[in-house]
Amino acid sequence: MATLKSPKSKLFYTLILFLSLQAKVLCSIYQVGDLDAWGLPTSSNSKVYTNWANYHELKIGDSLFFLYPPSQDSVIQVTKDSYDSCNIKDPILLMNNGNSLFNITKPGNYYFTSGVDGHCGKAQKLHISVYGNGSFVDDSPASGPAASAPSYPTVFGSIPVQAASVSPSLEIPVLMAAAAGVLLPLLLM
Ligand SMILES: *[C@@H]1O[C@H](CO)[C@@H](O)[C@H](O)[C@H]1NC(C)=O
Numbered sequence: 001m002a003t004l005k006s007p008k009s010k011l012f013y014t015l016i017l018f019l020s021l022q023a024k025v026l027c028s029i030y031q032v033g034d035l036d037a038w039g040l041p042t043s044s045n046s047k048v049y050t051n052w053a054n055y056h057e058l059k060i061g062d063s064l065f066f067l068y069p070p071s072q073d074s075v076i077q078v079t080k081d082s083y084d085s086c087n088i089k090d091p092i093l094l095m096n097n098g099n100s101l102f103n104i105t106k107p108g109n110y111y112f113t114s115g116v117d118g119h120c121g122k123a124q125k126l127h128i129s130v131y132g133n134g135s136f137v138d139d140s141p142a143s144g145p146a147a148s149a150p151s152y153p154t155v156f157g158s159i160p161v162q163a164a165s166v167s168p169s170l171e172i173p174v175l176m177a178a179a180a181g182v183l184l185p186l187l188l189m
Pocket residue numbers: 063101102103
């Protein structure tokens with residue numbers, strides 16, 4: 001049992017507080033990987049970040065929460081190329097305070113990994129896709145290995161268009177009912 005005095009518990013309750021505050025404005029903070037800490041995946045759960053990304057639909061206004069001991073890890077946002085090749089030299093953004101919030105403000109693809117040498121190669125990396133206004137903007141340059149993210153269309157696909165495709169079929173019964181409403185009194189006259 002963790003005691004309330006441990007730093008980890010404090011962080012945990014801070015997070016809960018954050019979550020409840022955020023819930024009021026309908027944006028969410030997601031703790032990356034649903035793990036105690038952002039760190040190297042364990043051998044029994046080596047795809048934790050890939051799986052996590054596949055089962056979380058992130059939207060504009062949401063934030064990613066990376067929690068980790070700052071002496072041991074960090075978070076960098078990188079380009080797709082750097083993500084694929086595990087180049088940690090020129091990150092777009094470096095976060096290393098142990099309590100890092102990444103705020104999603106635009107649709108697109110986001111790539112993160114650890115700033116610690118060797119961690120990227122051990123699958124401590126996260127790719128998320130964020131949709132905006134019903135249409136997805138893919139701002140990553142087209143390249144071969146990029147096509148290997150087959151789960152996204154099935155997880156996210158077709159949700160935005162569903163409402164639009166329902167209405168045409170609804171109109172038919174409505175028209176028929178209206179026609180019947182007009183015809184019936186005529187027949188009764
Ligand atoms: C995200 O927003 C929080 C709260 O407004 C802020 O503390 C944090 O620095 C932001 N993160 C980045 C990467 O700008």
